[in-house]
Every structure is written in C-alpha cells, then in structure tokens.
Amino acid sequence: MAAPMLETRALTRRFGSLTAVDRFTLTVPEGEIFGLLGPNGAGKTTTLKMLTTLLPPTSGEARIAGHDIVRQAGEVRRLIGYVPQMLSADGTLSGYENLDIFGKLYDIPRRERGKRVSDALEFMGLADSSNKLVRDYSGGMIRRLEVAQSFLHHPRVLFLDEPTTGLDPTARRVVWEHVQRLREEFGTTIILTTHLMEEADHLCHRVAIMHLGKMAAIGTPSELKASIGPQGTTLDDVFIHYAGATLESGGTYRETVRTRRTAHRVG
Amino acid sequence: MKQLEQDVRPTVWAEPIQKKPFGFLSAILGFISKTLVIAELEIRKLRHDPTELLTRAVQPALWLLIFGEVFTRIRAIPTGSVSYIEFMTPGILAQSVLFVSIFYGIAIIWERDLGIVHKFLATPTPRAALVLGKALSAGVRSLAQAAIIYVLAVLLAVHMNWDPLALLGVIVIAVLGAAFFATFSLIIACLVKTRERFMGIGQVMTMPLFFASNAIYPISIMPSWLQVVSRVNPLTYEVDALRGLMLAGGQMTYGFGIDFLVLTAATTILVLIGSALYPRVAV
Numbered sequence: 001m002a003a004p005m006l007e008t009r010a011l012t013r014r015f016g017s018l019t020a021v022d023r024f025t026l027t028v029p030e031g032e033i034f035g036l037l038g039p040n041g042a043g044k045t046t047t048l049k050m051l052t053t054l055l056p057p058t059s060g061e062a063r064i065a066g067h068d069i070v071r072q073a074g075e076v077r078r079l080i081g082y083v084p085q086m087l088s089a090d091g092t093l094s095g096y097e098n099l100d101i102f103g104k105l106y107d108i109p110r111r112e113r114g115k116r117v118s119d120a121l122e123f124m125g126l127a128d129s130s131n132k133l134v135r136d137y138s139g140g141m142i143r144r145l146e147v148a149q150s151f152l153h154h155p156r157v158l159f160l161d162e163p164t165t166g167l168d169p170t171a172r173r174v175v176w177e178h179v180q181r182l183r184e185e186f187g188t189t190i191i192l193t194t195h196l197m198e199e200a201d202h203l204c205h206r207v208a209i210m211h212l213g214k215m216a217a218i219g220t221p222s223e224l225k226a227s228i229g230p231q232g233t234t235l236d237d238v239f240i241h242y243a244g245a246t247l248e249s250g251g252t253y254r255e256t257v258r259t260r261r262t263a264h265r266v267g
Numbered sequence: 268m269k270q271l272e273q274d275v276r277p278t279v280w281a282e283p284i285q286k287k288p289f290g291f292l293s294a295i296l297g298f299i300s301k302t303l304v305i306a307e308l309e310i311r312k313l314r315h316d317p318t319e320l321l322t323r324a325v326q327p328a329l330w331l332l333i334f335g336e337v338f339t340r341i342r343a344i345p346t347g348s349v350s351y352i353e354f355m356t357p358g359i360l361a362q363s364v365l366f367v368s369i370f371y372g373i374a375i376i377w378e379r380d381l382g383i384v385h386k387f388l389a390t391p392t393p394r395a396a397l398v399l400g401k402a403l404s405a406g407v408r409s410l411a412q413a414a415i416i417y418v419l420a421v422l423l424a425v426h427m428n429w430d431p432l433a434l435l436g437v438i439v440i441a442v443l444g445a446a447f448f449a450t451f452s453l454i455i456a457c458l459v460k461t462r463e464r465f466m467g468i469g470q471v472m473t474m475p476l477f478f479a480s481n482a483i484y485p486i487s488i489m490p491s492w493l494q495v496v497s498r499v500n501p502l503t504y505e506v507d508a509l510r511g512l513m514l515a516g517g518q519m520t521y522g523f524g525i526d527f528l529v530l531t532a533a534t535t536i537l538v539l540i541g542s543a544l545y546p547r548v549a550v
Contacts, residue, residue: 049385049549049550052385052389053388053389054385054388054389054546054549054550055549055550074391077389077390077391078281078282078391079281080389082385082386082389083386084382084385084386085382086380086381086382086385087381087382088381088382088383088385088386090308090312090383092312092315092316093308093311093312093315097308097311101304101307101308101311102390104300104301104304105301105304105387105390105391105392106281106390106391107297107391133315146386149386150386153281154280154281155281156280156281
C-alpha cells in the first residue's frame with residue numbers, strides 16, 4: 001500500500017493552559033475526502049492551521065506526502081492548498097487578478113499560467129465574471145474563486161476550513177459539486193472541517209468527530225451511525241452523542257463576531 | 268457512501284521542491300520576484316480605486332499653504348539661506364510619506380481578520396518577500412505624494428532642483444522612507460493585533476516621530492534632549508537627504524551617503540524583524 005497522504009501522530013497544541021488539540025492521531029489515504037467535525041472550539045481550525053504550517057505544534061508530528069510540517073514547511077507549502085474559514089479572496093481585485101497573483105506566487109510559468117487561470121475559472125463556473133471585482137461577487141462565487149485560487153498549483157492535499165459557512169443551500173450544493181469534481185478529476189486528497197452534518201454525510205468518505213481537542217470518534221458516516229444506534233440514526237445523533245456536552249457552548253464572543261461578520265460578507 | 272475509485276491523475280502535480288538550477292542565485296531571484304508580485308498586488312488594488320491618492324493630497328496641501336505661508340511671513344525659525352517655505356517643503360514630503368506608511372498596519376490587521384494573511388502564509392512565498400512587497404507598495408504610494416508636493420511647490424514658487432539625478436535620488440529616498448515606516452507599522456500590527464489598539468498606538472507614534480525630526484524646524488533650535496532623539500529618528504535622515512536633493516542649491520547636514528545608509532540599514536533590520544513576526548499574525 002502506498003504511503004498515506006496525510007499522517008499525524010499525537011499532534012498537540014497548547015495555548016497557555018488550554019489544550020486546543022490533544023494528541024491527535026490520524027491517517028488519511030490519497031484521494032479521500034475527509035471531514036473534521038465538532039462544535040465550535042473543538043480544535044478543528046487549530047488542527048488545520050498546524051497542518052497548513054501556519055501554527056507550529058506544541059508536540060507530536062505530522063507529515064504531508066511524507067514531508068514533515070515543521071522541518072519541511074517549505075516543501076509542504078508547495079504541496080497543499082488552503083481555503084481559510086474567513087473570506088480570503090481580495091475584494092478590491094478582479095477574479096482573474098486574484099488567481100493570476102497566486103499563479104505567480106506558486107511559480108507557475110507564464111505560458112502555462114494563463115491557461116491554468118482560465119481553466120480554473122472555467123472549472124469553477126466563473127469564466128463570465130473573471131474581470132469583475134470580487135467585491136461584486138455573490139458569496140457562493142467568492143467561495144468557488146477561493147477554491148480555484150487554492151487549487152491553481154494542483155496541490156496534493158486541499159484544506160477547506162468550513163467551506164460552506166454562511167452560504168445558502170443552493171450555493172452550498174454548488175460548492176459541494178465542485179469539490180467532488182476536483183477529487184474525481186484530479187484525485188486530490190481533501191480535508192475539510194464542518195459542523196454541518198449534512199455536508200459531512202454528503203461529501204466525506206470518512207469523518208472524525210473532535211471534542212475538546214481530542215478525537216472522539218472516527219469512521220465512515222454509516223459506520224458512525226451504526227455505532228451508536230438503530231436504523232434511522234443520523235449524523236446529527238452521532239454528533240450529539242460524542243460532542244453533546246458542549247454543543248450549546250458555541251464559541252467565544254470574538255469567534256462569534258468573526259463568524260457573523262464573515263457570514264454577512266460572504267452571504 | 269462513495270467509494271474510492273481509481274482516479275485520473277492530472278498531468279502536472281505540485282512539486283515539493285522548486286527546481287533550482289543555480290541554488291543560491293535562484294533563491295535570490297525568487298525572493299525578488301515574489302517581492303515584486305506582492306507589490307504588484309497592492310498597486311493593482313490602487314489602480315482599481317485611485318481616489319485615495321487624491322484625498323491623501325489634502326493634508327500636505329494644508330501644511331504647505333497654511334502653516335508654511337504663515338511661518339514664512341513671521342520669520343520665526345532660522346533657516347539660513349533658504350526661505351521657510353523652501354526649508355519646509357522637503358519636510359512635508361517626508362511627513363506625507365510617514366503618514367501614508369504608518370497606517371499600513373491597519374491593512375494588515377484588516378487582512379488578518381479576513382483570512383487573507385493566512386492564505387498568503389500557507390503559500391511557499393518567503394516571509395521577507397511578503398513584508399518587503401508591502402513596504403515597496405507603500406513606496407509607490409509615496410511617489411504619488413511626491414508628485415503632488417512638487418506641483419504645490421511650483422505653485423508656491425519654491426526653487427526646485429530639476430536635475431534628473433536629483434529627482435532619481437528623491438524617488439529612492441521617498442521609497443526607502445516609506446518602506447521603513449510601513450514595516451515599522453507592520454511590526455506594531457503584528458504585536459497588537461487589533462484595530463482599536465493599533466489606532467491608539469499609531470496616533471501616539473506618528474506625532475513624536477514628526478516633531479522630533481528636522482521636518483519643520485532645524486535640529487539646532489531644539490533643546491538638547493530632543494536633539495538626541497531627533498538624531499536617532501530615521502525621519503531626520505530622510506528629510507536631510509530630501510532637503511539636499513529637492514531644493515535648488517539644497518544642502519545636506521549628513522550627506523547623501525550617510526542618509527542613504529541609515530535608511531537602508533534601518534529598513535533592512537525592520538524587514539528582518541517584520542518577517543519573523545509576520546507569521547504570528549495568523550495565530
């Protein structure tokens with residue numbers, strides 16, 4: 001069997017006395033769509049920030065395509081694409097410019113860059129609005145542009161942090177379709193975080209439920225459903241079963257301000 | 268449930284390591300090209316909305332037209348062979364470069380709150396290129412300021428030096444000064460991380476930097492403790508170089524070499540500190 005695309009061993013991150021991610025161990029094979037689930041503050045975003053080299057782990061290790069995220073951060077950055085939870089496309093530039101700049105940052109040669117940018121715009125259904133300023137895009141269009149931006153260099157692993165937060169159901173479905181098509185056409189491994197059970201059920205091959213920084217459960221959506229009860233169990237039930245105690249806690253004031261603001265802007 | 272079927276691979280995958288035929292040299296070239304890409308990004312933004320450049324012109328115009336004209340009349344400040352308005356014009360250019368650049372940190376905090384910073388930090392772009400690129404774009408903004416101040420100076424009958432080499436020198440010094448203060452501002456943003464705290468600190472820093480320099484009066488009339496402060500203030504060296512380069516028959520106290528070296532060294536140090544701190548913004 002080929003080496004796993006992503007591998008973490010006892011990955012841990014502390015902020016002062018708070019352990020945001022606690023001995024998180026995970027293996028994801030190439031080509032899988034993997035979902036990290038959990039309530040706000042469970043450690044999903046912190047995990048993603050470590051895997052995308054934005055935040056050094058306190059202890060433990062992680063490898064992406066065999067490259068250590070701390071000692072080989074530069075290599076890892078060439079291999080991954082990342083769409084942060086918040087709005088990351090530049091509203092004051094056009095969709096085309098947003099992609100073109102990223103093509104340059106990833107050293108895509110000039111001749112190929114033009115083609116990649118127009119292919120990416122085409123792929124994400126944005127070809128008609130490529131010269132419009134992103135500030136005039138709809139929330140769903142911005143998300144698709146951000147995915148296109150993170151995919152321009154054909155990353156082996158794509159990280160999506162709550163890719164559909166703040167989107168209406170239609171826009172959400174369009175984003176899902178594009179993510180699935182990315183995997184089908186390019187075989188990209190995709191790691192996403194979400195707290196939408198429907199999203200996990202619809203999109204992910206396997207999911208892990210995080211609770212207070214620890215992995216509470218892992219498996220395919222149907223395995224997880226079967227593990228806690230009779231037929232007709234939904235992933236919502238699984239989620240409440242494993243993370244129920246803090247389900248109402250809903251993050252800090254600052255996080256809420258951010259999420260709402262992002263939702264407002266994206267929506 | 269979806270199965271993991273055999274996938275069709277794209278022809279070109281991301282490569283873990285960029286091909287480096289010349290090692291060190293290509294790393295330097297890569298750094299320069301990335302810096303220019305970041306600067307290009309900022310300049311493209313400016314091109315989409317250039318109104319900012321005009322609104323920024325109001326403040327230096329007020330300083331020159333009101334403060335400058337009044338103080339020229341009362342002859343309160345000893346400025347040697349040049350009139351006060353002439354003495355002040357290079358100082359006002361340095362001032363508007365300072366004001367344009369010192370609020371660059373606000374943009375960093377804004378981009379951090381949005382998630383733009385995170386996205387850039389997850390790319391293989393060298394951190395120093397991200398910082399220096401921003402600093403250079405502040406330089407480009409400051410050139411727009413320089414153009415406006417030259418127009419005002421001509422209207423006020425200030426005798427400017429139009430020698431092409433001197434003009435080139437003005438460009439270099441203005442860009443360096445802007446890069447210094449923009450990076451300074453970025454470092455503060457990396458430390459305080461919120462807009463409210465930054466605004467407070469930005470106000471507190473700007474005025475002392477401006478008044479503890481030779482921008483609108485010579486150092487010689489300052490009390491001795493302030494003279495010490497103004498001699499370690501990079502703005503003093505920026506003003507000194509500009510005064511020598513912009514005015515017909517202008518004199519420099521320290522000489523272009525010293526002024527250029529001080530600004531270059533100070534900017535380099537700040538860019539290094541800034542690139543160490545910049546990743547912390549994403550945490």
